[in-house]
Each structure stands twice: as structure tokens, then as C-alpha cells.
Amino acid sequence: MALIEWSDEYSVKVNSIDNQHIKLVEMVNTLHSAMKEGKGKEVIGKVISDLVSYTETHFAHEEDLMKKHSYPEYSKHKAMHDELVGQVKEIEKSYKEGKTVLSHDILNFLKSWLMVHIGETDKRLGSYLVSKSL
Numbered sequence: 556m557a558l559i560e561w562s563d564e565y566s567v568k569v570n571s572i573d574n575q576h577i578k579l580v581e582m583v584n585t586l587h588s589a590m591k592e593g594k595g596k597e598v599i600g601k602v603i604s605d606l607v608s609y610t611e612t613h614f615a616h617e618e619d620l621m622k623k624h625s626y627p628e629y630s631k632h633k634a635m636h637d638e639l640v641g642q643v644k645e646i647e648k649s650y651k652e653g654k655t656v657l658s659h660d661i662l663n664f665l666k667s668w669l670m671v672h673i674g675e676t677d678k679r680l681g682s683y684l685v686s687k688s689l
């Protein structure tokens with residue numbers, strides 16, 4: 556079973572954001588299966604790097620929309636993005652240096668961060684954007 560099952564209840568009602576969230580969920584699921592299947596460091600390292608770079612692309616997209624539509628919670632929301640990117644890069648670095656093994660704790664951290672962020676922070680952003688009739 557996948558670590559995260561996407562459902563419409565996670566929709567923020569903005570297509571471009573939803574599609575990117577679905578892709579992020581898939582990537583976290585891919586990381587989870589790679590770990591369960593005991594894939595090697597090279598494969599897992601690549602999956603982590605892909606996840607880092609897609610996360611950055613996705614956050615930049617949300618931040619562009621926030622700026623474009625003068626979202627009042629921009630700084631707070633961006634600060635959360637920056638913190639997560641910092642944490643994920645830290646995980647990537649220590650994994651590649653062999654200081655960390657990929658664990659259920661790390662996967663669960665990613666899962667809960669993503670789902671809480673989507674369910675609360677991004678939904679607020681989505682409602683705002685919809686109200687601006689995006």
C-alpha cells in the first residue's frame with residue numbers, strides 16, 4: 556500500500572497547485588517504496604534529490620501566485636516553505652554523506668508535513684485565490 560493515498564478532500568481548488576501536490580505525493584510514495592524494497596544508496600539518493608528539486612519548483616509556483624495576487628499571509632507561508640526546504644536538504648546531505656539511513660520516521664515526517672501543510676496552509680491560500688477568481 557502506498558504511504559499516502561491522495562483524495563479529493565486534499566484539493567485546494569486551484570488546478571495547477573493540486574496537480575503539483577499529486578506529483579509530490581507520488582514522489583514521497585516512490586521514496587517510501589524504494590526504502591521498503593531496500594533499494595541502494597544511488598537510487599534512493601536520486602529520488603531524494605528529485606524530491607528536493609520538485610519541492611522547490613512547486614513552492615516557487617505557490618509563492619509566485621501569492622505575490623501576484625497580494626496574498627496577505629505571504630511571508631508566513633513562505634517561511635514554512637523555506638523551513639521545510641532547509642530540513643529536506645539537511646536530510647539529503649546527511650543521507651548522501653552516509654550519516655543517516657532513510658527511516659520510517661523521516662518518511663512519516665514528510666508525509667505529515669505535506670498533508671498538514673496542504674490541508675491547512677495551502678487550503679487557505681486556495682480559498683483566497685479562488686476568491687480572487689483565479
Ligand SMILES: [Fe+2]
Nearest residue numbers: 617672676677
Ligand atoms: Fe504551500
